[in-house]
Every structure is written in structure tokens, then in C-alpha cells.
Amino acid sequence: MEQRIGFIGLGNMGCAILQGIIASQSVPASQFYVYDIHPENGEKLKANYEVYVMESAKEVAKEADIVFIAVKPNNINDVLSEIQKELKKSTVVVSVAAGITIKMIEAVIGYDQKIIRVMPNTPALVNSAMCSLTPNTEVTPEELLAVRALLNCIGLTEVLPEYQVHSATGVGGSGPAFVFMFIEALADGAVKGGMTRRQAYKFAAQTVMGSAKLMLETGKHPGELKDMVCSPGGITIEGVQELEQNTFRAAVMDAVEACINRSKQLSGEK
Ligand SMILES: NC(=O)C1=CN([C@@H]2O[C@H](COP(=O)(O)OP(=O)(O)OC[C@H]3O[C@@H](n4cnc5c(N)ncnc54)[C@H](OP(=O)(O)O)[C@@H]3O)[C@@H](O)[C@H]2O)C=CC1
Numbered sequence: 001m002e003q004r005i006g007f008i009g010l011g012n013m014g015c016a017i018l019q020g021i022i023a024s025q026s027v028p029a030s031q032f033y034v035y036d037i038h039p040e041n042g043e044k045l046k047a048n049y050e051v052y053v054m055e056s057a058k059e060v061a062k063e064a065d066i067v068f069i070a071v072k073p074n075n076i077n078d079v080l081s082e083i084q085k086e087l088k089k090s091t092v093v094v095s096v097a098a099g100i101t102i103k104m105i106e107a108v109i110g111y112d113q114k115i116i117r118v119m120p121n122t123p124a125l126v127n128s129a130m131c132s133l134t135p136n137t138e139v140t141p142e143e144l145l146a147v148r149a150l151l152n153c154i155g156l157t158e159v160l161p162e163y164q165v166h167s168a169t170g171v172g173g174s175g176p177a178f179v180f181m182f183i184e185a186l187a188d189g190a191v192k193g194g195m196t197r198r199q200a201y202k203f204a205a206q207t208v209m210g211s212a213k214l215m216l217e218t219g220k221h222p223g224e225l226k227d228m229v230c231s232p233g234g235i236t237i238e239g240v241q242e243l244e245q246n247t248f249r250a251a252v253m254d255a256v257e258a259c260i261n262r263s264k265q266l267s268g269e270k
């Protein structure tokens with residue numbers, strides 16, 4: 001039987017995952033049942049894809065075999081309470097809400113419900129997401145595989161123990177924001193040197209993408225790849241020294257640590 005996939009919350013992340021899966025052509029749009037509190041978000045999707053736009057979160061829960069919940073963390077309890085009675089025992093609930101633990105979800109929908117906590121990121125929109133998955137004990141290996149297969153349509157996945165989700169949030173969930181800041185800064189530097197802004201963004205974005213690809217495809221250590229760029233007595237090593245003097249790496253580590261701390265706070269650990 002065809003799997004029915006529900007989405008509750010069609011904002012940045014819900015749409016990124018949903019559109020990413022549809023774009024990968026692995027699952028037809030007609031298998032998706034979606035709802036957002038703002039009807040225009042469903043209508044916008046419907047204009048482009050043959051998804052079923054439902055009238056409520058309850059209706060999505062009734063239909064779906066796997067239901068993604070992609071509302072903000074402060075809205076998730078309302079959604080879970082609303083759908084709790086509609087969920088079948090076999091329904092797999094997938095939450096992408098940052099800082100919301102499996103225990104917090106179980107406390108609302110029941111300890112015998114199948115739950116997978118996922119930490120995705122917005123590059124899902126272009127099939128380049130990095131997602132972590134953490135199942136509760138009710139989820140079978142086959143069910144985990146089925147959800148992982150969906151997320152593999154939109155990028156790379158790793159199964160993680162829940163205590164590591166804070167790190168996955170800092171490096172994966174929040175990471176794109178830091179990377180975009182880096183791209184902006186790289187481009188600003190080039191503009192300062194006289195390049196047009198349009199060209200500077202193209203050079204900066206392609207350079208970041210190419211560098212990431214080079215590391216993933218060669219499996220080489222980032223330090224080795226950095227060394228390959230730095231000619232002795234050459235140009236790049238001058239820039240490397242500037243970044244080190246400006247504590248670039250410590251600043252990035254601090255940013256990830258700040259996200260980890262906030263994630264722990266949302267989870268009630270701090
Ligand atoms: N954005 C990102 O990069 C990432 C986000 N996440 C997580 O994804 C989740 C969603 O984030 P994001 O997409 O950015 O948020 P958005 O605000 O963009 O999207 C959430 C959508 O759900 C709607 N909504 C609120 N309440 C309900 C409800 N009861 N039923 C149906 N829809 C509802 C929201 O409306 P309204 O705006 O009125 O609330 C909004 O349209 C969050 O929990 C976040 O932690 C995880 C990783 C990365």
C-alpha cells in the first residue's frame with residue numbers, strides 16, 4: 001500500500017522537506033496530506049503540487065501513516081494535543097521541533113506512540129539537507145528505515161542518540177545561517193576589492209559549495225584540504241593568519257556552543 005505522508009506546519013522547514021521530497025521524484029505529490037494554520041500556505045503548495053490540503057491538523061493525523069510536525073516549538077504541544085486521539089497506533093510521528101525531546105512528545109501523545117525526532121536543515125529545499133534521526137523504542141528498524149529513506153531523498157542522514165541532537169542542531173540545523181554569514185562576508189571582501197556584488201555572491205557561494213563537496217567526496221581532513229590551498233610564502237596563508245588573529249575558529253565554535261546551550265534550555269536541561 002502507498003504510504004500517506006502528513007505535514008502539519010508549512011513554514012520554512014515543513015515546506016523545505018516536503019518540496020525537497022517531491023522534487024526528488026521519489027514520492028508522488030498525491031501521497032501528501034498537508035495543513036497549516038494559515039490556509040494561504042496550503043493553497044500556495046496546491047498551486048504547484050497535487051497534494052491534499054486538509055482543513056485541520058486532526059484530518060492530517062487521521063489520513064497519514066507518517067506525520068511530520070513542523071510547527072514552532074511553542075506551538076507543538078497544541079498540535080500534539082489536538083491530533084492525539086486521531087493517531088493510529090501504527091502512525092509514526094516525526095517531529096522536527098528544535099529542543100523538544102522525545103519524552104516531551106510522549107508525555108502529550110502517549111508513551112506507546114511511535115516517534116522519531118529529526119533535526120533537519122533548510123538546504124533540504126535543494127536536496128542537500130543534513131538530517132539527524134532519533135527514534136523512540138516503539139519504532140521498528142523497518143519504520144526508521146522508511147522515514148530515513150524519505151529524508152535520504154533530500155540529502156544525507158545520520159541516526160543519533162538523543163543527547164547528540166543538541167550538537168546536530170548547532171552544526172546542522174543552525175549551521176546554514178552561519179554559512180550564509182560567511183558567504184556574505186567573503187563576497188563583501190571581494191566587493192571591497194572591486195568585484196561586482198552579483199559576481200562576488202556567485203564566487204563566494206560556489207567556492208563554499210565546491211569546498212564542501214571536495215571534502216565529502218575525497219573524505220580528506222579539512223586541515224589537509226586547507227594546506228593544499230596555502231602555497232608556501234604565498235597569498236592564502238596571509239589570509240589564514242588574519243582569520244587566526246581574529247579568532248575566527250573560536251568565534252564559530254562559540255556560535256555552535258551558544259546554539260547547543262539554547263537547545264538544552266528549550267529541552268529543560270539548563
Ligand atoms: N527553520 C529552520 O532552519 C529549522 C527549523 N527547525 C524546526 O522546524 C520547526 C518549524 O520551523 P520553521 O519552519 O522555521 O517555522 P515557521 O514559522 O516558518 O513554520 C511553522 C508554520 O506552522 C504554522 N503553525 C503554527 N501553529 C500551527 C498549528 N496549530 N497547526 C498548523 N500549523 C501551525 C505557523 O504559523 P504561525 O507563523 O502563525 O505560527 C507557520 O506557518 C520549528 O520547530 C523549528 O525548531 C528545525 C531545523 C531547522
Ligand SMILES: O=C(O)[C@@H]1CCC=N1
Pocket residue numbers: 098169173174
Ligand atoms: O533557530 C531555530 O530555533 C531553528 C532550529 C535550528 C534552526 N532553526
